[in-house]
Amino acid sequence: MTGFFSNPVSGRRSLTQISDLSDSEVVDLLGRAEIYRKQELGTRRFSDELKDFVVATLFFEGSTRTRLSFTLAAERLGARVIDLAVSASSVSKGESLKDTCDTVSALGADAVVVRHPNEGAPLQIASWTSLAVVNAGDGCHEHPTQALGDLFSLSSAFGGVGNLATKKIAIVGDILHSRVARSLSALLGRFGVKVVLVGPPDMMVDRPSALGAEFSYDLDEVIGEVDVLYLLRIQRERIQGGYHSSIDSYTRRFQLDQKRYLKMAPKSIVMHPGPVNRGVELAVKLPEERSLISEQVRNGVLMRMAVFSKILATASDDGRSQRGITGD
Amino acid sequence: MSGEKVVVKGGLVLKPAGLFALDIAIEGEVITEVSPAIDAFGSRVIDATGCVVSTSFYDTHTHSRYPGDSEAETIDTLSEQGLLGGYQYLLAMANTEPTIDSVSIWKAVREELRKAPIEVDQAASITLGRKGERLVDFVSLVQAGASFFTDDGTGVGSTKIMYEALKMSELLGVTVAQHAQDPYLFEGASMNLGATSVRLGLIGEPEASESSMVARDIELLKATGGRLHVLHVSARESINLIRMARNEGLRISAEVTPHHLLLDDSLLCNFDTSFKVNPPLRSKSTQMAIVASAIRGDFDAIATDHAPHPYHSKQRPFSQASFGMIGLQSAFSASWTAFSEPPASPTETAIATDHWSHRVADRIGLEPYELQRLHRLLEMMGPGAARVVGRRIGIEPDMQASIVICDPTAQSVGKIEDIASNSTNFPYEGRTLRGKVVAGFVRGKEILKEGKLWF
Numbered sequence: 110m111t112g113f114f115s116n117p118v119s120g121r122r123s124l125t126q127i128s129d130l131s132d133s134e135v136v137d138l139l140g141r142a143e144i145y146r147k148q149e150l151g152t153r154r155f156s157d158e159l160k161d162f163v164v165a166t167l168f169f170e171g172s173t174r175t176r177l178s179f180t181l182a183a184e185r186l187g188a189r190v191i192d193l194a195v196s197a198s199s200v201s202k203g204e205s206l207k208d209t210c211d212t213v214s215a216l217g218a219d220a221v222v223v224r225h226p227n228e229g230a231p232l233q234i235a236s237w238t239s240l241a242v243v244n245a246g247d248g249c250h251e252h253p254t255q256a257l258g259d260l261f262s263l264s265s266a267f268g269g270v271g272n273l274a275t276k277k278i279a280i281v282g283d284i285l286h287s288r289v290a291r292s293l294s295a296l297l298g299r300f301g302v303k304v305v306l307v308g309p310p311d312m313m314v315d316r317p318s319a320l321g322a323e324f325s326y327d328l329d330e331v332i333g334e335v336d337v338l339y340l341l342r343i344q345r346e347r348i349q350g351g352y353h354s355s356i357d358s359y360t361r362r363f364q365l366d367q368k369r370y371l372k373m374a375p376k377s378i379v380m381h382p383g384p385v386n387r388g389v390e391l392a393v394k395l396p397e398e399r400s401l402i403s404e405q406v407r408n409g410v411l412m413r414m415a416v417f418s419k420i421l422a423t424a425s426d427d428g429r430s431q432r433g434i435t436g437d
Numbered sequence: 438m439s440g441e442k443v444v445v446k447g448g449l450v451l452k453p454a455g456l457f458a459l460d461i462a463i464e465g466e467v468i469t470e471v472s473p474a475i476d477a478f479g480s481r482v483i484d485a486t487g488c489v490v491s492t493s494f495y496d497t498h499t500h501s502r503y504p505g506d507s508e509a510e511t512i513d514t515l516s517e518q519g520l521l522g523g524y525q526y527l528l529a530m531a532n533t534e535p536t537i538d539s540v541s542i543w544k545a546v547r548e549e550l551r552k553a554p555i556e557v558d559q560a561a562s563i564t565l566g567r568k569g570e571r572l573v574d575f576v577s578l579v580q581a582g583a584s585f586f587t588d589d590g591t592g593v594g595s596t597k598i599m600y601e602a603l604k605m606s607e608l609l610g611v612t613v614a615q616h617a618q619d620p621y622l623f624e625g626a627s628m629n630l631g632a633t634s635v636r637l638g639l640i641g642e643p644e645a646s647e648s649s650m651v652a653r654d655i656e657l658l659k660a661t662g663g664r665l666h667v668l669h670v671s672a673r674e675s676i677n678l679i680r681m682a683r684n685e686g687l688r689i690s691a692e693v694t695p696h697h698l699l700l701d702d703s704l705l706c707n708f709d710t711s712f713k714v715n716p717p718l719r720s721k722s723t724q725m726a727i728v729a730s731a732i733r734g735d736f737d738a739i740a741t742d743h744a745p746h747p748y749h750s751k752q753r754p755f756s757q758a759s760f761g762m763i764g765l766q767s768a769f770s771a772s773w774t775a776f777s778e779p780p781a782s783p784t785e786t787a788i789a790t791d792h793w794s795h796r797v798a799d800r801i802g803l804e805p806y807e808l809q810r811l812h813r814l815l816e817m818m819g820p821g822a823a824r825v826v827g828r829r830i831g832i833e834p835d836m837q838a839s840i841v842i843c844d845p846t847a848q849s850v851g852k853i854e855d856i857a858s859n860s861t862n863f864p865y866e867g868r869t870l871r872g873k874v875v876a877g878f879v880r881g882k883e884i885l886k887e888g889k890l891w892f
Contacts, residue, residue, distance in 0.1 A: 207752050227754030228638045229708025236707070237752070248756075249638030291638055315641065319632035 122420050123235040123242040126251045127295040134419070135257070135296070139270065141415035142261050142408065145185075149411070157187035162421050165218035166192045167209070168245070169225045174383060175245050175255075178406070179222045182413035188421075191218065206230060210238045220421055223247070241420050243413075249286045254416055255382055256292035258409035260300070262401050263337065265408070266378060274301030279331050281363055282341025282390060283312040284324075289341060289382050294320040305331050309359065328363050332372050339380045340365060340390045356389065366392045380405060442469075443883075444477040448485025448842060449801060449808075450832055451815045456489060456808060458797060463838040466881040471832055483876065483883075485842050487801050489811060492819035492830045493525035493839040493879060497614075497692055498589070498668060498740035499765065501527070501557060504546060505534025509745040509860050516555040517857040518743075518766040520884055523818075523841035523874040527555060527765075528826055531562040532590035538562040538573045540581045547582070555879075558826065560585040563602045563613060569594050575605040585826060587614035589668055592650055594620040599657055606663030612825070614666040615654055617675065618716060622646035627756045629702040629717040637705065639756060644672035644723065647716055651675040655682045655689065664688040666825055669742050671697050671716040673723050676730045690825050692740035693817075695768045696864055698728050698775035704864075710751045711864050714744070715760035728775055731817070732785070732810050738822035739814070741768045745860035762864045766856050769818065769843060771865060773872035776810045785809075802846050811845055841885075842876040849873060 123129065130138075148154070164183040168176055176192075183190045193213060206225075213221050220241040223231040228248035235242040246252040264270045278297060280290045284306045294304045304322040306313065317324035325331050332338065343359060365379065370393045380401045385391050395402075443463040450459040450471065460475040461468055496519070502510040519527050529550065531537035537546060543561050550557040561583040565571045567590060575586070586602065592615060593599045599615070606613045623642050628634050630641025651667055655678055658665050667679060670691050682689045696714060701724040704712045712718060719727075730736065744761025751758050764771065780786050789806035798808045819841075823830045832840060851865030877885035884891055 205749055205752060206754060225754065227756050229755045232708050233710075233752075233754065247638075251638070286638075288638060291636065295636075314635045315630055316632050316635050319635040 121239055121241040123231070124253055124416055124420065125232040125235055125242060125244045127253050127256060127292050129253075132299055135260070135299070136270065138257060138412065138415045138419060139261055139264055141418055142411040145411045145414045155185050155187065158418060159183070159186040159188040159421055162188040162219045163217055164188045164190050164417065165213050165216070165221045166190065166245075167195055167213060167221050167223045169195055169223070169230070170246070172224055172246070174406075175224065178409045179243070179245060179254075179413050182410050183417055185410070186414055186417055188417065191216070206234065207237050210234045210240060214238050214240050220417065243416060243420065246288055248288065249291070250288055251292040251295075252288040252382075253292050253296075254413050255289050255409065256296045257416070258412035259293060259339075259380060259382075259405060260296055261412050262380070262405050262408045263297075263302075265404075266401060270300050273297070276336040277303040277305065277334060278337040278339055279305045279307050279325075279328070279335040280339045280341065281307040281328060282343055284308045284317075284341075285312050285314055286344070287341050291320060293339065294322045298322070305335065307331060308363065328369065329372070332369055333374060336374065336377050337380060338365065338373065338377060340385075342382065342384065343386055343389045345386075345389070360389060360392070364390060364392050370395075442480040443483060443878075443881075444475050444480045445483045445485050445490055445840070445842070446475070446477060448488045448490040449797065451489065451491040451812070451819065452832065453816075453820070455793070456797070456812050458800065461490060461832060461840065463878065463881050466838055468832060468834055468836050468838045470834055483842070485876075487846070488842045488844045488875065489801065489815065490832065491523075491815040491841050491843065492823075492832055493841050493877060494523045494769070494818040495526045495738070495822035495826065495828070495830075496524055496741050496743070496765065496768070497528050497666070497738050497822050497825045498694070498742045499527040499529050499557075500532070500742070500744045500761070501529040501550070502745055503529070503533060503549065506747075507859075508747045510858060512550065512553045512557070514857050514859050515557070515765070516553045517890060518763075519555045520877065520879075520890055521857060521874065521888075522766040522768050523843065523877055523885070524765065525556060525839045525879045526823070526826075526828075527557045528585060529557055529559050530589045531560045531587060532567060536562050536566050538565050538567070540574065540577045543578060543583055544581055558585070559583070560587050560589075560614070562586065563588045563593055564598060567591060569598055572598065572601055572605065575609060575611070579609045579611055584611045585614060586611060587616065587668065589614065589616045592616045592618040592620065596653060596657070599654060600661060603654075603657050603661040603663040603665065606665070607661055610664075612664045612666050612827075614668050615650070616668050617647045617650040617654065618642075619646040619650050622649070626717070627713060628705055629719050631702055631720045633702045633705055637708065642717060644674065644719065647672040648674035648678060651678050655679075655687065658682070658687050658689065662688075665690075667691040669694050669697065669716055669740065670736070671719055671723075671727070673726045676727070676735050680735055690737040691735070692738040692822070692825065693727060693731055693736045694740060694742045695764055695771035695775065696742075696762055697724065698731060698739075699771050700724070700864060708755045710753070710755055710758035711762065711862055711866070713751075713755065713758050713760055714742075714762050725778075725781070728778065729781065732776065732813055734813060736817055736821075738825050739768065739772050739817040740822065741765050744862075745858050746862050747859075748861050751862050759862075762862055763856065763858050763860055764864070766858075767851065767863075767865055767870065769874050770849065770870035770872045772814055772818070773811070773845060774870045776814055777807070777871050780806050807845075838881040839879050840877065841874055843872060844875050845872045847871075847873040847875075
């Protein structure tokens with residue numbers, strides 16, 4: 110696959126999973142995000158780069174933070190944002206995913222940001238419709254813009270992507286159900302980062318090597334040797350809903366507490382996709398220089414701006430004339 | 438047309454011991470002569486040069502969708518695909534709406550299916566409503582004429598119920614066919630467990646879900662007697678277990694589908710629901726092992742598991758889309774394509790060269806090892822599958838003139854427009870397939886000519 114997943118009919122480009130991107134496209138996205146950061150530090154917080162575009166947000170699963178981040182990113186580039194208040198109920202009522210998306214397409218949206226509880230839904234929408242689709246998290250599959258934003262944060266923290274090649278990151282938590290872990294492993298591996306997936310056996314994927322990662326069931330074994338400790342959000346419902354591990358045994362073995370914090374390498378840093386479950390995965394006040402957590406939120410917006418810009422602005426001629434012809 | 442004599446000349450003819458250069462004379466509904474160089478004076482000649490001539494195919498595993506889902510398939514579209522695919526007999530599964538679980542339903546459905554231009558036999562379910570809780574009335578169903586029982590679509594999870602079913606099989610002399618799949622290991626799964634399911638974040642089913650049930654059923658078979666048919670085998674260990682059971686003299690048979698021979702789970706990498714099927718497509722290495730086993734002779738039959746679904750039930754998020762593929766019309770080409778990989782071991786080539794002369798192979802442009810495989814394939818699609826349902830067929834004098842002529846070297850690209858189904862869940866779209874069914878006779882009647890139906 111060359112470049113972003115490209116719709117054969119509309120020529121529109123989509124970002125549905127990390128493998129849609131080539132290495133040079135990732136580097137280009139990092140460059141764009143960097144430009145937006147500089148603009149932000151200056152006076153231009155808003156631009157009209159995507160002035161004539163309409164971005165629709167289509168969240169089949171609740172999320173305030175991710176939706177806000179996407180909305181802000183699109184608005185800062187001057188795009189109109191419409192939110193389709195779909196709920197999980199309209200899915201369960203039997204409305205076909207394709208019908209919903211045909212409506213979005215007919216309303217004239219250029220891009221659609223999709224969060225869906227089912228794996229693969231954004232990719233299916235991209236192939237069924239002529240919309241440019243950005244995956245905002247699909248089930249346990251991927252969350253590519255989160256991973257790209259995190260890469261941007263890491264790249265800034267370590268002085269450029271070139272410096273990541275010698276680094277080691279431990280991703281800790283419910284790996285089995287984590288779309289962030291999947292996108293991160295796929296993305297960081299490309300830049301030479303060594304990824305170790307850490308969690309209890311019943312939260313580990315069946316074949317960690319399929320994600321290009323090593324694995325460990327023991328956080329204490331790896332905590333001293335990593336440059337980055339990436340904590341995932343632990344969903345209490347999941348643990349209560351039939352997992353072998355109890356919250357107690359999880360926190361005992363995988364929580365970043367004072368004792369474990371002291372075992373970390375001197376300049377290592379902590380990341381978290383948010384929102385943090387205080388007292389579960391994290392139970393220590395981190396000094397600012399050791400935590401990228403707020404930075405991740407800020408960079409998430411910048412990276413989503415870069416994604417919109419790359420998908421819409423650079424393909425605008427194609428995309429828009431196509432729409433005129435097909436009249437979808 | 439009655440009284441017309443037809444001679445099929447120049448083809449390689451399927452016999453139990455191999456493929457031989459023979460001519461076939463047909464008069465009325467039967468074959469009158471099979472020998473080298475039949476004098477065709479006064480007869481109509483069908484030129485089969487470059488082709489193989491096989492018995493018509495038997496499918497031991499079709500989902501007719503009758504009654505209950507004419508949006509997916511009708512008896513007409515089903516028959517058309519069957520005949521185009523070279524079949525003369527289809528065995529319809531019992532997972533319809535309603536389930537075929539009583540004498541009255543079985544009889545009514547069978548009456549309707551009898552009107553089809555292709556022979557369609559109807560299986561009955563093992564348990565009421567296929568719920569796996571209470572046996573159907575085996576005795577009455579057998580008295581009415583049912584001879585094949587299966588809960589296909591789901592496995593019989595309860596060991597006790599399966600034990601009782603196999604006892605019925607022993608008592609009444611009928612076949613119990615198992616969709617081997619452990620309900621607990623399968624729970625929530627929409628594909629095979631492996632590298633692809635891990636990357637996609639989908640729940641995967643391990644092969645052990647199938648093989649553990651096959652192992653259990655074999656133990657039950659030993660305890661009860663009876664006759665067990667294992668449907669759509671997809672796990673490597675199942676094959677080993679079945680081979681051992683057969684060697685012990687148990688009455689067990691097994692089928693494999695064209696899609697498990699040709700496709701693997703890496704095709705799911707873009708969440709394409711056309712490839713969602715149950716049992717799921719397995720890893721590349723398992724798929725290759727299944728092909729090797731099929732060539733070696735571990736399976737009795739190739740069965741399509743033809744499972745039409747209306748398009749909207751596939752246009753859903755992957756984990757919610759229906760399981761199943763259509764495959765009746767493409768079964769020969771898909772299986773033959775799967776058999777076309779070069780031999781993995783020099784032994785196969787050496788053995789083939791010993792038993793199959795280059796002279797014969799050259800007649801249809803194949804290597805000796807390919808001829809050996811083609812023989813194996815046709816055996817599984819015709820006589821082998823017929824044996825599973827208790828029939829004996831073959832190309833011999835006085836036997837029914839139901840034959841199919843296939844060109845093993847013709848190629849075509851799979852296109853849904855060419856498929857006669859109401860459904861579009863066709864997994865070979867755009868894929869180059871090798872081998873074509875070009876002509877066919879059913880009971881002496883030429884129904885297929887140049888790849889088109891003719892009646």
